[in-house]
Amino acid sequence: MDRWQAMRIFVKVAETASFSESARQLHMSAPAVTRSVAALEDAIGARLFVRTTRSVKLTEAGDRYFDDCRRILSDILEAEAAAAGSYATPSGTLAVTASLLFGQMYVLPIVTDYLDAYPTMAARTLFLDRQVNIVEEGIDVAVRIGHLPDSGFTAVKVGSVRRVVCGAPSYFEKHGVPTTPQQLKDHRIAASTSAWASPEWRFAREQRVTVHPSLQCNTNEAVISAAAAGWGLTRVLHYQIGPALLDGRLQVVLSDDEEPPLPIHVVYAEGRQAPAKVRTFVDAAVTALRANRLLN
Template sequence: MDRWQAMRIFVKVAETESFVAAARDMHVSAPVVTRAIASLEALIGTRLLVRTTRSVKMTEAGVRYFDDCRRILSDIAEAEAAAAGSYATPAGTLAVTASAMFGQIYVLPIVTKYLDAHPTMSARTFFVDRPVNIVEEGIDVAIRIGHLPDSGFSAIKVGTVRRVIVGSPAYFDRHGIPETSADLKHHRIAAATSAWGSPEWRFANDQRVTVNAVLQCNTNDAAIAAAKAGWGLTRVLHYQVGPALQAGELQIVLADNEEPPLPIHVMHPEGRHAPAKVRAFVDLAVSRLRESRLLN
């Protein structure tokens, strides 16, 4: 067996933590997987994997070798794609992730426009209100709201979004308008228990208020619906209530006390070596998102 194939098998075993799963995914027999790992360990002169009755774990040397193998295999795949022309022409399936409502409102129209422009492409969207591991879940492009950790991924800022507190005119007629962040303790709160659902609401100048959310909603849509119905106040991202604000169904309060807006980035892990399918989508997404009035 050549070393390239053995490295592929090692990476698959490390990712699945199973010799059996790796054999199944790669359509080879379990003995082939075992021999490949044994040959690599003999060649390198150190153990890469520790096998227990329940799982397979990498040794310290295995973790370092795993990172190097993935980089090398990625370079090989890129070279093959370039030779085949897919580096220059979008081909294959594009996987895109974003938060649920942002994905539906902003990203989905970009995906469909992208597919119209590249009829041979297909796409998979993953719109969820939780952090997604881009590498482990096979994501090509992620649109992220919030400050990014240092990941080494390419990230292009396309706009910002405010966190706003909103209520209906009918609610304010009955209960008054809060004039300070501390006044929120005397108002009914409908909170979304999503990515932004912390009971501690932060404001400018490091002000913090712990709100008592009498109504906790598992979606932003539900919290917004409660606010529109005049039940209470909620805190969401500005773009999520754009239409309701324009229609006069909701109005923003405590705008002068808002914390700095959150950045929005388009991210992808390949950097300057990204294939054509990623580069084409990123270019389109950056252009379209920067045009949006509610994101700037």
């Protein structure tokens, strides 16, 4: 008995819950499928299916064996793909995650450029302001901001971000420029209640200022808009105001009092051998992010 072929037939029967449908999909005769499953049951000494005239269901032993067979067959296909060279050419769907605004502003253009370079590829993005579990959520590549915990993942540093206080030139003309963190108490503050937000703003040399915002918004985009309109000051990660800094709508103040910057890493689970879709995307992402002067 060809054990690999028998396992393949068994998995198909389990997936379709039908001997006849499995035979059709595998281009085999129904009796041949039945004989193969019976021989497999004899070989392992356990009944794999409960068969009736109307249904085919896995036994408890069959259910456990089904999971093992799928894993084994997947490993075999992976090994064959590597030997055949598919690990040298990007293929399949690439899953990428990053924080919401960073992903939209800086990662999405890299993804679309990557798809232009590899037209047969597809991509799925997951941009959220929460830590995504790379393994459980099927992610190939993550772009992380902040210090990383110890893990078995590969991480490549590509830049850094700063927490900055900013405002519009029109605001500073009317209300002056704060020169110390303590002077923020004399200014109107717009603060975000989203990720990274805290009423205590920390600065270099262990300086801490508790702010009392006149305006609280649940998104960073909203407080950035308020600051750019000249309403007041806000504090965000500097990549979030990149376009506004470049065109002069916002200016950073208190630069000498900023905390140390947070690192940015491209992270991926290398496994036995990272497939081509991961390697090529990581190369593209590392190059693009390191070249972005707003992130360095």
